[in-house]
Amino acid sequence: MSKKKIWQVFFYLLGITALEFFIALVLIPKGIVSHGIGNFIYIVLTLVKAFYIVAYFMHLKFEKVSLISSIVVSLIFIVYFIVLLLTEGAYLHVHMNK
Amino acid sequence: MSTTLSQLDEVKTGAWDGGKSPMNVEYGKIMMWFFLLSDAFTFSAFLIYYGAQRFSKISWPDPDVVFQSIPGITDHGAPLVFVGIMTFILIMSSVTMVLAVEAGHRGARNEVIKWMIWTILGGLTFLGCQAAEWSHLHHEGYWWGSFPETYTGAEQVGALQFANLFFTITGFHGFHVFTGVLINIIILCMTMGNVFEKRGTYLMVEKVGLYWHFVDLVWVFVFTFFYLV
Numbered sequence: 113m114s115k116k117k118i119w120q121v122f123f124y125l126l127g128i129t130a131l132e133f134f135i136a137l138v139l140i141p142k143g144i145v146s147h148g149i150g151n152f153i154y155i156v157l158t159l160v161k162a163f164y165i166v167a168y169f170m171h172l173k174f175e176k177v178s179l180i181s182s183i184v185v186s187l188i189f190i191v192y193f194i195v196l197l198l199t200e201g202a203y204l205h206v207h208m209n210k
Numbered sequence: 211m212s213t214t215l216s217q218l219d220e221v222k223t224g225a226w227d228g229g230k231s232p233m234n235v236e237y238g239k240i241m242m243w244f245f246l247l248s249d250a251f252t253f254s255a256f257l258i259y260y261g262a263q264r265f266s267k268i269s270w271p272d273p274d275v276v277f278q279s280i281p282g283i284t285d286h287g288a289p290l291v292f293v294g295i296m297t298f299i300l301i302m303s304s305v306t307m308v309l310a311v312e313a314g315h316r317g318a319r320n321e322v323i324k325w326m327i328w329t330i331l332g333g334l335t336f337l338g339c340q341a342a343e344w345s346h347l348h349h350e351g352y353w354w355g356s357f358p359e360t361y362t363g364a365e366q367v368g369a370l371q372f373a374n375l376f377f378t379i380t381g382f383h384g385f386h387v388f389t390g391v392l393i394n395i396i397i398l399c400m401t402m403g404n405v406f407e408k409r410g411t412y413l414m415v416e417k418v419g420l421y422w423h424f425v426d427l428v429w430v431f432v433f434t435f436f437y438l439v
Contacts, residue, residue, distance in 0.1 A: 113308070113312060114312075115309070115312060118305060118308050118309060118312065119305070122301065122302075122305045125301050126298070126301065129294070129297055129298070129301070132434075132438060133290060133294060136274075136289075136290055136438055137289070137290060151438075151439050154434050154438045154439055155434065155439075157434075158430055158431060158434040161430050162427055162430060162431070165304070165423055165426060165427045165430065166423075166427065168308075169304055169307075169308050169419075169423045169426075170419075170420055170423045170424070170427075171416075175233070175234075175235065176232070176233050176234050176235070178232060178233050179233045179235060179240070179243070183243060183247055186247055187250070189251070190250070190251065190254045190258075193254065193255070193258050194254075194258050194261070197258045197259065197261065197262040198258075198261055198262060198265055200262055200266075201261065201262035201263065201264070201265030201266040202265050202266075204262075204265075204266035205265055205266045205267070205268075208266060209266075209267075209268050209364075
């Protein structure tokens with residue numbers, strides 16, 4: 113990967129982080145963006161940052177498809193775990209706090 | 211054709227039919243990838259448990275209130291500023307790591323040394339910042355099993371879980387940064403000792419680079435879920 117590309121990715125990461133700060137320190141306190149939508153945007157931006165780090169810095173984008181898929185497809189277990197535990201948390205929120 | 215070969219007897223020549231390296235990646239690098247995958251499972255288990263706890267509690271400490279100090283400068287009124295600096299330092303040290311890997315591809319020994327030193331300094335600075343933040347929170351009353359007296363009634367349940375999970379998760383991440391710095395120092399010494407020069411490849415720099423970027427990657431998630439959400 114060329115030096116130019118490395119710095120380009122760095123500025124993407126920096127820009128996204130700056131945008132997150134702008135949402136947290138300006139948009140949400142002023143009430144322009146609600147907490148719920150803010151959180152959704154944070155998570156999307158975090159995943160975009162994760163993509164840039166893994167794809168470019170860790171060079172995964174340029175590996176063979178078999179390596180990419182054996183790493184990325186396995187992450188489905190994490191998605192499943194998120195669904196399971198957040199469902200459980202929401203259930204406890206209703207039933208444990210009675 | 212004088213002889214006909216049955217389909218079964220033909221020697222297959224595909225990428226996965228043996229004698230080749232189908233992923234075209236060296237063994238150690240593949241193992242680093244799968245170690246990182248397993249580490250990703252560990253970290254996500256921590257963070258998902260944190261999410262589940264946060265979902266289940268009636269109240270949860272507000273990050274903008276908990277994290278509003280810059281150690282050594284101000285005790286309150288600056289939400290997110292200090293963690294912003296920490297995030298910047300870690301992203302920056304990730305960049306210097308890729309630059310070290312890039313220099314390694316060109317076999318430029320002195321450049322590898324220069325960028326490895328910057329990466330190590332970035333890691334140490336991050337650890338220093340984290341120590342300062344932990345110490346600040348500890349003085350405010352947060353620790354494993356304890357939280358400030360400002361939390362009353364039902365708020366205490368969430369505050370306790372927040373304190374436990376904050377120190378456990380950032381501690382586990384900090385431990386990764388610490389080991390990352392140690393490994394980077396070893397690689398720096400090996401580079402200075404011309405080990406990779408003799409070996410003819412700087413692949414080892416690439417492998418520790420993967421680990422270092424992973425540590426940065428985890429921080430991106432910790433930052434979002436503890437400080438922003």
